[in-house]
Amino acid sequence: MVAVCERIAVIGAGSWGSVLANTLVLNGLKVRIWSRRQEQVDELNNLHTNRHYLADFEYDSRLQATTELKKVIEGATVILLVVPTKAIRMVSRQIAALLAPNDKKTVIAHASKGLELGTHKRISEIIAEEIPEDRRNGIVALSGPSHAEEVACHDLTLVTAASENQEAAKHIQKIFMNEYFRVYTNSDIIGVELGAAFKNIIALGAGALHGLGYGDDAKAALITRGLAEIARLGVALGAEPLTFIGLTGVGDLIVTCTSVHSRNWRAGDQLGRGEDLKKVVANMGMVIEGINTTKAAYELAQQEKIEMPITEAIYDVIYKGRKIKDAILELMKREGRSEEETKN
Ligand SMILES: NC(=O)C1=CN([C@@H]2O[C@H](COP(=O)(O)OP(=O)(O)OC[C@H]3O[C@@H](n4cnc5c(N)ncnc54)[C@H](OP(=O)(O)O)[C@@H]3O)[C@@H](O)[C@H]2O)C=CC1
Ligand SMILES: O=C(CO)COP(=O)(O)O
Numbered sequence: 001m002v003a004v005c006e007r008i009a010v011i012g013a014g015s016w017g018s019v020l021a022n023t024l025v026l027n028g029l030k031v032r033i034w035s036r037r038q039e040q041v042d043e044l045n046n047l048h049t050n051r052h053y054l055a056d057f058e059y060d061s062r063l064q065a066t067t068e069l070k071k072v073i074e075g076a077t078v079i080l081l082v083v084p085t086k087a088i089r090m091v092s093r094q095i096a097a098l099l100a101p102n103d104k105k106t107v108i109a110h111a112s113k114g115l116e117l118g119t120h121k122r123i124s125e126i127i128a129e130e131i132p133e134d135r136r137n138g139i140v141a142l143s144g145p146s147h148a149e150e151v152a153c154h155d156l157t158l159v160t161a162a163s164e165n166q167e168a169a170k171h172i173q174k175i176f177m178n179e180y181f182r183v184y185t186n187s188d189i190i191g192v193e194l195g196a197a198f199k200n201i202i203a204l205g206a207g208a209l210h211g212l213g214y215g216d217d218a219k220a221a222l223i224t225r226g227l228a229e230i231a232r233l234g235v236a237l238g239a240e241p242l243t244f245i246g247l248t249g250v251g252d253l254i255v256t257c258t259s260v261h262s263r264n265w266r267a268g269d270q271l272g273r274g275e276d277l278k279k280v281v282a283n284m285g286m287v288i289e290g291i292n293t294t295k296a297a298y299e300l301a302q303q304e305k306i307e308m309p310i311t312e313a314i315y316d317v318i319y320k321g322r323k324i325k326d327a328i329l330e331l332m333k334r335e336g337r338s339e340e341e342t343k344n
Helices: 017-025 040-048 067-073 085-098 123-130 148-151 166-176 187-210 215-238 241-245 247-257 261-274 279-285 289-305 311-318 323-334
Strands: 005-010 030-034 064-068 078-081 109-112 139-143 157-162 180-188
Touching: 005 017, 005 067, 005 157, 017 030, 017 078, 017 148, 017 166, 017 247, 030 067, 040 064, 040 289, 067 085, 078 085, 078 166, 085 123, 085 289, 109 123, 109 166, 123 139, 123 187, 139 166, 139 187, 139 247, 157 166, 157 187, 157 247, 166 180, 180 187, 187 241, 187 247, 187 261, 187 289, 187 311, 187 323, 215 241, 215 247, 215 289, 241 247, 247 261, 261 279, 261 289, 289 311
Parallel strands: 005 030, 005 078, 030 064, 078 109, 109 139, 157 180
Antiparallel strands: 139 157
């Protein structure tokens, strides 16, 4: 059973952070959520809504929001980061400055999905660099096929809490588990974080296929061949191959490539319909992680000498202005291969 007195800090009040925070409140925990904007804090505290991110959802009135980071993390046994990947380093640095040295009480968890531009680091690696080991009790990635819109209305969702520290992973499992939100543990945080990041690239492609009017055969092929290249790069980077057939691999790939809730899928769909990338990003008003992750994965694949034809095609479309139809045609015209080839 979760200790009722336990206090949880959620950092980031976008669609996912706010719904995860609400889930924990409903599970009986004391939760404070941090937002950088006072008007959003006022809306959450007074109206119990967060209209920009989830238009028709009412949050539990026990959820407390504030812009004061110190107040949010004070006394927290878990600090859960749910900001876009590009903000993880800065936020972690600010948190580290507020945690006491030699106080290893706090589990640091995150539910974000991406790789850092430039360094290509996974989120737990960034956190480990910014929050000294003596100020934390493990780093956990909470990941899997999960859309805020569905968890908000208690649809059934299964995710994974991954960490090198199994006690910390079990703690995250314990505080989140309920009758609609089921959590597994996993020790392969490399595979879990890489699967979570890379699936967004393939989701951009799945959306683009839809926008162009292609059917289910094309979608299934993209998901399958996408998984093959995700796993190839992931294993080269130290992941366990089996992780890619779990919730955070194929599970998240399926949901993100097929759900209208996915921002990455929706962005791809609009690109497929001929919209301009800058306009798509501006109109989304929420993070589209796959755009930066495509660049990071493309560079990592070059560095590791791993062939990733789909990622390369999406990179060309996003970063070199290539026409999507031309990129698809080139993929289709590649030399015939054996499906049994595992390396390339
Ligand atoms: N939405 C979902 O269903 C899921 C999302 N995720 C992952 O969770 C992470 C967050 O996604 P999500 O909540 O959807 O994103 P949103 O775009 O909905 O919200 C992002 C939140 O982060 C804040 N933020 C943005 N930039 C910064 C910054 N530089 N410094 C501090 N705070 C910042 C935003 O604040 P402001 O409003 O002030 O801009 C907002 O509160 C992503 O990595 C995503 O892939 C994972 C699973 C499901
Ligand atoms: O990670 C997600 C689903 O598991 C959310 O995907 P999007 O960021 O594409 O909305």
